[in-house]
Amino acid sequence: MTNVTSLDAARSSPRKLARKLGKFCGHRHSILVCEEDRTVECGTCGAKLDPFDALATVMREWDKWEQSKARSEHDARRASDELAEVKRHLANAKAGLRRATR
């Protein structure tokens, strides 16, 4: 009967069951790697993590970070171009004002 309940739980919420089995705990931003005994655990709650799952999580976070970095660099370049344009307009406006007030 317990097995049936577990299967139902797995069907309705595989993550919840995995968490019960100690594979996931829901904390994803703190992973401790113990090189001595070659284990990986959650840095927040100490749950033992599957090393492959932990590596996959790190790779996903790395990909997200790289995409975010590329977006930030693109935004920074665009903002820099816009600032240069504004500075050009300001210089022109100042020159026009100087000519007009002479």
Ligand SMILES: [Zn+2]
């Ligand atoms: Zn945790």
